[in-house]
Amino acid sequence: MMAAVARAATTSDVFNAIAEPQRREILALLRAGEWPVTDLARELGMTQPGASKHLRVLREVGLVRVRGAGKQRLYGLDARGLRPVHEWVGGFERFWNESFDRLDTYVQDLKQTRQEE
Template identity: 90%
Template structure:
């Protein structure tokens, strides 16, 4: 049972980024590659904890790893972010319309104030 639950967690990028610390790791890697020790230190978590999160992110294709001497460096893999980007992009029109309405409302408010 635990195995099944874990598989579900790691099955796609959406489930992987549902975890706040994993989102923090992605934010950190935006600035460039990091060793697992750096990730652990920056997040204030144990190295095994950081390794586990990085493994999940790697399994869903959000993070890639490369050997650099004795170190393994973790970096963002933008391809894994594509499905998330595309999904969020589907709501863009909604946001734009909302902002346009807000803008119109603010303009009306200013107009009303000037007329008073």
């Protein structure tokens, strides 16, 4: 019998938190400004408790902040929490740039060949 491999808790790791598609949708909506949970739930076609659960995870990893406004709680994006993701993805930028440079060279070679024909 194989032992289960331990996983980092979703709530402690921004990469695990944003791996969930509905959480990425919430973050995309919050780019435009603050939302109450009821409106987020309605927009995403989920229950209010479901939206609250996702928001709690996003808050715990530092991607969402909440503030009281009267009786409502408004959720907003805290993009600083995405810094580890940005830095990790940025490590692949050189690969993409080299790929685009190779593509550009290929296209220029094709144009040159057609002009010579």
